[in-house]
Amino acid sequence: MQIPSKYDASQVENKWYNYWMKHNYFHSEPDEREPYTIVIPPPNVTGVLHMGHMLNNTIQDVLIRRARLLGKNACWVPGTDHASIATEAKVVAKLKEQGIDKNDLSREEFLKHAWEWTHEYGGVILEQLKKLGCSCDWERTKFTMDDDMSEAVIQVFVDLYNKGLIYRGYRMVNWDPEAKTTLSDEEVIYEEKQGQLYYLNYKIDGSDNTLTIATTRPETIFGDTAICINPNDERFTHLRGKKAIVPICNRVVPIIEDEYVDVEFGTGCLKVTPAHDENDKMLGDKHNLEVVDIFNEDASLNSYGLHYEGKDRFVVRKEIVMELEEKGFLLKTENYINKVGTSERTKAVIEPRLSDQWFLKMEELVKPAIKAVLGENPEIKLVPKKFENTYRHWMENIRDWNISRQLMWGQQIPAYYYGAGKEDFVVAENIEKALELAKQKTNNPQLTTNNLRQDKDALDTWFSSWLWPMSVFDGIRNPENDDINYYYPTNDLVTGPDILFFWVARMIIAGYKYKGEKPFNNVYLTGLVRDKQRRKMSKSLGNSPDALKLIEEYSADGVRVGLLLSSAAGNDLLFDEALCQQGKGFGNKIWNAFRLIEGWEIDKTIPQPETSKIGLEWYEAKLQKALFEIEDHFRKYRLSDALMTIYKLIMDDFSSWLLEIIKPAYQKPIDAKTHKAVIEALENNLKILHPFMPFLTEEIWQYITERTPEQALIIAKWPKAKSVNQELISEFEFASEVISGIRNIRKQKNIAFKDAVGFSVINNENIKSTFDGVIAKLGNLESIDYVTEAIEGALTFRIKANEYFIPMAGAIDVEAEIKKLTDELNYTEGFLKSVQKKLSNERFVAGAPEQVVASEKKKEADALAKIETLKASLASLDA
């Protein structure tokens, strides 16, 4: 077969992806093998691939491909999320471009647009994952709004409602006035903003006195229903039991007392606006205050705002300050930095707002989930462990989950109203069942579906994705089906720490509630991908490279390696394209190594040289050691370290050392035995590298194996681990130091490699000759002579206590040589002194473990021996 001299990634990658798909290697069905399952964190259906996805999915693919090679039944379930807020926002924006206002559309019409959008852009991201090489079981692709998935969500809602865990409540929620929807606490980002603190005078009813309050939000005075003072504040005892008059609207409000008020802050007087501040709401409930909501849905003022009706809150703030000033109510203003909640999606300033919402009681549900991660025998491991603290903090302070969203895109809440009263509703899977329930509840057999009105709200997206590991296997609707029984619990979950609570914690809760079992064994939390300046990669900053362009430029394999080279679990990844270049370069290196081997002519008649034999034995030992280390790294989810181990094995041990050791002389053939062995070594390299660089390895694999589809690398068997010949490895390390010594001398004296040199070593019982052939070949030595005394007129170097000579008539600079030896002697004597000092310390000898003392004694002996040879050499030079 003709082997191209350049590796053409784009062609190769498409070819093999199609090949794998054609032979259905990604697909999994339950069988007798051990399952290895990952469910993908479903990306937003209308999203495009960004660096975070690339990292995330590369890690998952590495884990899945390795499991496949280890002979497990690997199943990676892909899919997308309907992402209600994000998607609805995009659809609304698109409609707006076309001059359509969402509010003019019926629910059905809007959903039609949303589905069109989904069909147009949905799945783009999945196609991009294929480019990256992800070996997902595409036949199992799921979407959180698929009919069966939605059914599961509704079933769970009804069940939780019937168990009394879902309730309807009038609560202060985070209202996004732009999206006109509620946000969960987690979707609100607090930002420091420069604002003002306005000091306002309120008249005291029935007197000419005033009191001063400080507020950051003067426009909310229309919602004031009380003034609050601290009962311990002696400055205000005269106000007890009095009433105050709210400026402009002239509402007369009581002055109440509560220790909640901070005497130190502002003026010590607080205006209470129960409709627009959570703490004020709390005060309002406690003191039975009136609740006056002054805002419309879009945060413009309603009729309570009098002449400001219809104007936006920020406009009103400016205007009312002017009016207050004109009328003498404004005492002063101060600059004040406060934290303002903004919407993660729309960036709008959040308005605390009272509204009817659906809530899920968390207190009981959360208990098994806490135990599973933090209990005495944890069933679920978070990697890295440091996130357990964060998890604990959240879980132990959990509040009820607001699961309703004022959106259309999502599962509609299955509550059906038959009357105007607060309790005039029933909850059921569908309208027919709802009708039955409504008839029973009202004792009115005349009711028809026309009398029922379904709740307009949709469910929070996380209320569908928290079921993901179960619902993708239909484990909610059919709890005992073969798939769920086989694949659940899944093995590893790979996701970002930013959704540890949104998603991971809730999946754990749902898993225990609906399956009585954890959803996964391990959670691998990746870091955020940042740029070199440590900024988070984001669209708005424009610092995120185009994922597909990167793949084009550096190949999918190169990008995968680039991403993994520096990404320890939980650590942020500082992305640098140079890393992809390193990945691509690594690919080229392997390709060229392969070409070298394939280029050799094989001669079956020649015997295997001893150097090749011992070199191959050594490489086998190194491979075994690497296998052991890789196993350990994977066990600890240290994928970067696993990759680095393979990188060094292939770059250094295989390419730089082994291939040089066995390389036949120019235009000479290689013996068959060595050739076969080196091919085997290459095969093993390809196997362990395949999870990281699937395309390149599969490409080379086709050339070196007589393959049938059943012998594709993707389904090959991971190399068997045997014992590690550590002694051989240590001996080689010593030999490589000797070779470095020779190369150093060559460099210092400008001796070209093609010129063979003489070489002697003073014989002693510690010298091992195992790798002499290798030393001679890689040092280009005429021979290795064992001598009993120093060679005169030779260049020397020492490794441990052994002294080596390269004869070099006339080229020796005696002065320089003496200086070199003297420096080395001084250093060694200093070293000896420190060792001996340690050994003469009785407490060290008594207190340190035997092993440590022995090693110090060995250091002492080595140093003494070395000093002796140095002195001898010096003496011979002096003479």
Add this chain to the structure above:
RNA sequence: GGGCGCAUAGCUCAGUUGGUUCAGAGCACUUGGUUUACACCCAAGGGGUCGGGGGUUCGAAUCCCUCUGCGCCCACCA
């Protein structure tokens, strides 16, 4: 404000119970090299008071205290 975590070479990071192999890796850098796979290369080399200070110990990057500088989470006093 409360909690958690981090600080090791120019950069990104390893460093397990304090002691062989403890001061390491990759990249970057410097020098030399195009004979025979690869300049997308090879060989050699320099570089760190382990954030500062104090303590425990025969012995500290590792344990304790403290200071400094960062990061994250929670609560956010009108």
